[in-house]
Amino acid sequence: xxxxxxxxxxxxxxxxxxxxxxxxxxxxxxxxxxxxxxxxxxxxxxxxxxxxxxxxxxxxxxxxxxxxxxxxxxxxxxxxxxxxxxxxxxxxxxxxxxxxxxxxxxxxxxxxxxxxxxxxxxxxxxxxxxxxxxxxxxxxxxxxxxxxxxxxxxxxxxxxxxxxxxxxxxxxxxxxxxxxxxxxxxxxxxxxxxxxxxxxxxxxxxxxxxxxxxxxxxxxxxxxxxxxxxxxxxxxxxxxxxxxxxxxxxxxxxxxxxxxxxxxxxxxxxxxxxxxxxxxxxxxxxxxxxxxxxxxxxxxxxxxxxxxxxxxxxxxxxxxxxxxxxxxxxxxxxxxxxxxxxxxxxxxxxxxxxxxxxxxxxxxxxxxxxxxxxxxxxxxx
Numbered sequence: 001x002x003x004x005x006x007x008x009x010x011x012x013x014x015x016x017x018x019x020x021x022x023x024x025x026x027x028x029x030x031x032x033x034x035x036x037x038x039x040x041x042x043x044x045x046x047x048x049x050x051x052x053x054x055x056x057x058x059x060x061x062x063x064x065x066x067x068x069x070x071x072x073x074x075x076x077x078x079x080x081x082x083x084x085x086x087x088x089x090x091x092x093x094x095x096x097x098x099x100x101x102x103x104x105x106x107x108x109x110x111x112x113x114x115x116x117x118x119x120x121x122x123x124x125x126x127x128x129x130x131x132x133x134x135x136x137x138x139x140x141x142x143x144x145x146x147x148x149x150x151x152x153x154x155x156x157x158x159x160x161x162x163x164x165x166x167x168x169x170x171x172x173x174x175x176x177x178x179x180x181x182x183x184x185x186x187x188x189x190x191x192x193x194x195x196x197x198x199x200x201x202x203x204x205x206x207x208x209x210x211x212x213x214x215x216x217x218x219x220x221x222x223x224x225x226x227x228x229x230x231x232x233x234x235x236x237x238x239x240x241x242x243x244x245x246x247x248x249x250x251x252x253x254x255x256x257x258x259x260x261x262x263x264x265x266x267x268x269x270x271x272x273x274x275x276x277x278x279x280x281x282x283x284x285x286x287x288x289x290x291x292x293x294x295x296x297x298x299x300x301x302x303x304x305x306x307x308x309x310x311x312x313x314x315x316x317x318x319x320x321x322x323x324x325x326x327x328x329x330x331x332x333x334x335x336x337x338x339x340x341x342x343x344x345x346x347x348x349x350x351x352x353x354x355x356x357x358x359x360x361x362x363x364x365x366x367x368x369x370x371x372x373x374x375x376x377x378x379x380x381x
Contacts, residue, residue, distance in 0.1 A: 054078070054152065054188045058088040061181040065158055066090050068177070069142070069170045072160035075099045076146065077108040078185075079153045084108060087154070098136035099157065103129055107143050108155035117144035117175045121165040142166045144174045147182035152189035156181070198293075199246075206249040209256055219337060224248030226333035226374070227301075233373045234329075240297060244326060247301030250294075251330050254284030254302070278314045281306055297326045305330035310364045328367040332358065332374050335366060351378065 058076045066074040073091025077084045077099060084105045089096035098104055106129065111117065119142040120126060123133040133139065138159050146154040156178050161170070206220035227248040231241045255263065258280055262273050269277060285303040288294050304318065304327025311319035313331075323331075339354040355375050362371035 054185060054192065055087060057181055057184045057188055061156060061177055062088050062090045065156060065174055065177050068173050069158055069166070070162045071158045072162065074156070074158045075104075077104060077155050077157065078146070079108075079112070098132075098138060101132070101136075103132040103136065103138070104157065107141060107157060111143045111145040111155040112148050112153055115145055115148045117142065117171045117178070119143070119166040119171055140166055142171055142174055144171065144178040146178050147186050150182065150186040150189075152182075152185040154185070202246055202249050205253060209252050219341065220249050220252055222337045222341075223251060223330070223333045226336055227330055229377050230329055230333060230370060230374045233377045234370065243297035244301065244329065246294065247298045247326055247330060248333065250284065250288065250298065251302050251305050251334065252280065252284065253287055254280035254282065256287075257283040278306070282315050297324075300324035301326035301330040303327065305334050307331065308365045309367055313365075323367075328370055332366050332370050336374065336378075355379070 058078075062074045062076055065071075073089060073095050075089030075091070075096050076087050078087045079085075086096065086099050086104075089099065119140070120129075121140045123138055123140055124130050126133065140161055141157060141159045142161075143155055143157045146152070146156055156174060158166075158170075158174060206224075210217050210219050210221075224245055225248075227244050228241055231244045236244070258277055262269065262277055265273070281303050285299055288299060288302060303315075304323050307313035307316065307318045307323045307327055308331075309320055309323070309328075311317050313323075318327075336354055336358060339349050339357060340351055341348045355378060358366060358371045359375060362368040
């Protein structure tokens with residue numbers, strides 16, 4: 001009896017041990033998954049820190065969401081006034097198209113209306129959205145609102161989970177991602193609006209300067225266009241090209257301090273008048289120097305766009321590489337527009353003649369490499 005009891009107990013003990021091992025393995029796997037999810041969420045929070053670009057924030061959100069919940073696709077729709085815009089998606093090519101149609105927009109609208117996430121694991125059978133779901137082969141979805149009470153409203157949508165159905169845990173993870181991203185989107189939206197306002201003010205200032213004389217109407221806008229074309233041609237990064245744009249618009253701001261009689265004089269300026277005219281880069285710099293966002297490239301273009309490679313320019317007579325790149329670049333764009341535009345003392349010359357003069361004076365008045373690049377850009381148009 002004792003031996004039989006021992007064998008039974010031993011067998012039961014082995015079964016309990018195996019069961020415990022299985023539970024331990026399951027717990028270990030669950031802890032591993034939870035740690036991976038926590039790590040991804042932490043990485044997202046770190047990567048979102050300091051982000052002030054809407055598309056960058058959206059990209060980070062959908063990449064992490066797709067990794068965490070393992071789906072065919074994940075996308076973000078943002079509301080713009082009364083319409084919806086797909087701002088980013090990660091999925092097989094073309095599979096994001098359904099988000100641009102009524103099904104995607106209705107799901108996003110519903111998320112904002114509910115102000116919380118929801119999921120459908122059998123979307124084919126939905127009374128309202130089933131037909132569209134079958135057409136686009138979207139069999140299950142999880143949707144969470146983005147910033148429902150703010151300016152940058154939207155929805156994060158994940159679809160077609162690869163293994164099984166969406167769970168409440170998936171919804172919590174997506175909601176966490178949405179919460180992390182929503183605040184960043186709001187800040188990015190407001191920053192973008194502030195940038196737009198700032199650029200609008202800069203454009204208004206440029207127009208005001210150009211309006212001082214009918215001979216300079218549109219000058220700053222054209223110089224800006226030429227400067228940006230040249231900046232692209234020489235491979236400057238987008239961040240620098242944006243600064244070149246501002247510099248181009250503001251480069252002649254100092255002419256506000258130059259009397260109209262000098263700007264509109266039909267004949268040659270006297271020495272005294274010329275000295276006044278030569279002060280406009282410094283006047284412009286003094287007007288803008290306390291705006292810290294303009295320091296560096298933008299102010300360089302304003303202050304140095306009349307310097308010459310041979311040192312005969314103004315206001316400081318700098319030579320060659322002593323002149324910051326923005327100054328050398330704006331000098332080419334400004335010189336070309338000055339030659340091709342009408343002035344009170346002469347008519348504008350043909351583009352071909354102006355390009356010849358640029359090439360003839362490359363290395364003396366203007367930067368040789370920048371002139372070559374500019375000529376190529378103009379001839380290729």
